[in-house]
Amino acid sequence: MSKTWQTTKHVALAAVAVSAVALAGAAQAKERISIAVPSFLSGPAAGPFGVPSRNGAELVIESINRGKLPAPYNTKGFAGAIADPIYVDESGGNTKQVAEYRNLVQKRNVDAVIGYISSGSCAALAPVVEELKRLTIFTVCGTPRVFEEASRTYIFRTMAHATADNVAAAHYVTTKFPEVNSYTGINQNYAWGQDSWRDFNLTMQNLKPGSKASAKLQFPKIFAGQYGSEISALSLDKSDLVHSSFWDGDLESFIFQGAVRGLFKKKKVVFTVGGTASYRLGKKMPDGIILGARGPYGVLVRDRKTALNEWFIKAYKDRYGVFPSGPAYQYGQGVLAAKIAYDNAAKAAGGFPNQDQVMKALTGLKFESFSTNVDMALAGGHQAITEHVYGLSKYNADTGEPGASDVVFFKGTCVMPPDGVKSVDWIKGGMKGAKC
Amino acid sequence: MTASRDWTIPGLTIGLVVMLVAGVVLPDWLLNILNISFSRALAVLGLMVLWRTGLISFGHAFYYGLGAYTVAILGKELGVSEILVTVPAAMLVASTVGFFLGFIIRRYRDIFFAMLSLAFSMVLYGILVKTEALGSTDGFSVPTPSFLGFGAEEAADNKIVLYFVLCGIGYGAALLVHRYLQSTLGNLSTAIRDNEIRVEYLGYSVAHAIHVKYVMSAALAGLGGAILAISLSQVDPDSMVNWTISGELVFVTILSGPGSVAAPFIGSVVFELIRTYAFEWLPHAWQLIVGATLLAIIFFLPGGVWSLLARIFGRKEGER
Structure with a gap:
């Protein structure tokens, strides 16, 4: 008797656990968007690359959320929405990254993914991004293969390739x-x-x-x-x-x-x-x-004495105690591109834009970034030149x-x-x- | 040994039915985790057979990688994406290579067996990293698979088809291995581990028995690698052939426990879930959680996750 009860209890507990897991990642409110930011947070590339990348993204996302970027980007949020960043680790191999990308999109339901340092990650992810149809901005990875192997709809890269x-x-x-x-x-x-x-x-x-x-x-x-x-x-x-x-x-x-x-x-x-x-x-x-x-x-x-560059160097140095290196700029640039695309898309749509409208705004975009002008000129407006x-x-x-x-x-x-x-x-x- | 009833086959069948029904309602991300877990479980199943014989291979990513690259190369160079062709081809390549290497490797035991396997796998790793035509460390993508000539337009449908196929393959593989373990040759596993000389005196060739097990584990690892490649639509040496992956397979073998042919499937899902959640909650230190889990298992559950289940359901499954 008690044995049967025990077993039933275990089964019931298991059922609750499974349904809780299945429900995780429910929809979110409209005034917030979530952005996944993958970079190397562990391993030998974390110190020189991963951490500055993460910090660059963090600084720019938080400044955008508070409307504190210099003009002309001093409007609050991404088309008014506050972004919740999710920082994830890029280490563990390409197949691990493919699996984790699926988790980000299908389980944690992010609105956009902005990041990736290793060319291996990007080459492996490209077909998966197209399959899952979620806006993804590659920030640092250099391999030209990403856009040369096939034309991409959902992938953008905001810096020049290798x-x-x-x-x-x-x-x-x-x-x-x-x-x-x-x-x-x-x-x-x-x-x-x-x-x-x-x-x-x-x-x-x-x-x-x-x-x-x-x-x-x-x-x-x-x-x-x-x-x-x-x-x-x-x-x-x-x-x-x-x-x-x-x-x-x-x-x-x-x-x-x-x-x-x-x-x-x-x-x-x-x-x-x-x-x-x-x-x-x-x-x-x-x-x-x-x-x-x-x-x-x-x-x-x-x-380089532009308002945006001087702001970026000072804000970064004040916050993290060191000067921003390349990856910090490059991640910041990816986030900035997303903000501009969201804002422009909202203006064109007359309300909060959907993903297609954001991607349309990002395609072929020309904008002034922190240290340079970016022109999304190649691969049908998906690949930047600077x-x-x-x-x-x-x-x-x-x-x-x-x-x-x-x-x-x-x-x-x-x-x-x-x-x-x-x-x-x-x-x-x-x-x-x-x-x- | 035969005093208590063997629940393995009914258990596996119930498990299969539950998984097939669950496949219809589970969210996509969970299906994906199950696909990855079950692919790995196939390789772990082979390692379990070796482990029962007292042999641990630190190089089974070799066959895992062979399987994965066979599928990928067939797709890339010959445009073949039919699962019914690519997967058996991968098994064939892995087991053929395993058969020939088996002549060397069956002469070694313990640490020498482990290290020799490792050496073979690192040779393949080295070759792949230097081969620019195969994408070097970046690897390359595997084309979308078709099943019985039928290729789904929507990738999500492909995932679920693959899941059903994989459930079937997993069920079949587990049944066959179970049958094998119950056969005389299979039952020799424990005997070989305990005393090889006695086995020889019984009239069996230890070298032959180990060779058979080795080829079997190679074929299973090749099968697992092939399906992993299809499931991830990508191959690269670091995630398929490197020694860290061999280590991961051994890790999951220990985590699962040698108690039953069902153990690798359960252990592999547990491992993937731990890793996914550790990754989500502690992006800076997820490896720490994974490592701590292994320590905890070794200290508190030397029989693996399976022994915990056996304890909960009050039944002695594997009779080691």
Whole structure:
């Protein structure tokens, strides 16, 4: 008797639990929207990338909610709605991210997803986003494959893709250091590193025919951390220049280890994602390194005096105690694009817009962001182009702050392929249609 | 051993019916979690067979990945997306490779068995990471599957079709493994674990028995990987072949417990739910929750989730 009762109780409890789980994620009120913000919150990419990304998004979302952005963006909310951010972790592998994306949309019922750092995440998510039909803005991930594999309806990317990083790097090297005739590279042995080297190498061959790529390229494993033998090999290599697309903790380890071995005195080194290391390493960052920040962000736009940029730097520094690096800008930019699209869509619709109206407003949008102008010009208005910039690292001893010298800006149309052309084909074909 | 009635087959059948009926009413996100869980459970089922023999493989992501990449490559290169073709092909590839590697691996036990499996899986991982044609670390997408030539327009319908197919496959696999474990060769598992020499004196070849189990677990892992790839519509080395995934499979095996062929399915769902909620509630420290769960299981439930269920329902299922 009591045994039967026990069993019944267990079954009843289980039924309640299951229905509670099934009901979670119910609809929400209209004056609020929820925005998921995925970035690396754990693992080796969290410190240099994930946390600044999250902070950049947090700062901009909260400022929008309170109507505190500088004009012309000083209206409150996203089409008046207050946004509730949900910060989620991007680590755990691509399939984990695919599963979690489904949870965000189907279980937690978010209105938009703004984020993602790794190209792997974005490439894996692209088909799923299209399947689940939820507005998704990729903020940092660089692979051009996202829009080259298929046309996308629900995906937008608010910064230039990785082609621009390496094309701009080659432009900078050939104009600023015409004496460079040979080059080698150290890149992580995975998709990002392999693609970066390919683009840089192809562009160099275009811009400076006859220049020579080393036969001894270094492709260490990602997150290797120790680069003793690679640094020796690079030092002995006859090439004038070293190209590297290192990022995350690997970048900082490599700079530390290379600096004590005098690598940066022997060779010109270009880091396409070096900008994030500047603020983190401070005066331990050697001077004279060629730095990119995946666009006009972070330390390279430190001196750009626009109202929006000055506000962003001050608000970020006041709140988090450090200067905003590239990822902070890039996430902030993604959030800002969403706000503008919501506001414009509301104006056109004469009320709170639905998702289709927001996406229509975002397609082909041109807007002034914190540090640059963004033009959603490619992939049918889904892929942004912005200007690009490279400079030399320069520590300012007077103020005790990292900075950059010899900063050169490149037009977006100079470093990104025209609409409808695959980036590899574009570079191989001599970069036709580039307007510099 | 046969004194108490064996409830496994009726239990599994009831489970199947419940899951099929539930499939109609469950929300999409839960179906997705179940699809992922059941795919993993198939691989765990194979590991459980090895574990009963006292063998732990730290490299079964090798076969998981082989299965996944077979489906993905068939779709990408040959445009074949029929589940009835791709899934058996994946099993065939995994079990063929398992058959040949089995000749080497059946000679090793304990840590050497575990490490050798790990080594094989990392070789495949290394090859995939260096192969740009297969997307390197980014992997590539798997085309939408069709079943009996029928491909749904709406992706959501595909999910539910896949779920029903998967329930059927899971049921079939569990039944077959159960039958095998009750056969003489299957019953040798515990005997081999306890004393190989005695088994040899009984007239059975230990190497042969282990080889059979190894190929079986390879086929099951290949099957699981194939369905995971279809369910996620994406393959990449870090989520399918890396040693962390092998570790995850072992984790779920321990979490489930070796008590019954139903255990991997329950354990895998529990694992996926823990991970999903830990991820949701503690985005900065979800790994901590997952790790703490494993510790708690080892300390308090050495027989896995299954032993807890067996205790609640007052029945001794597996007779270890």
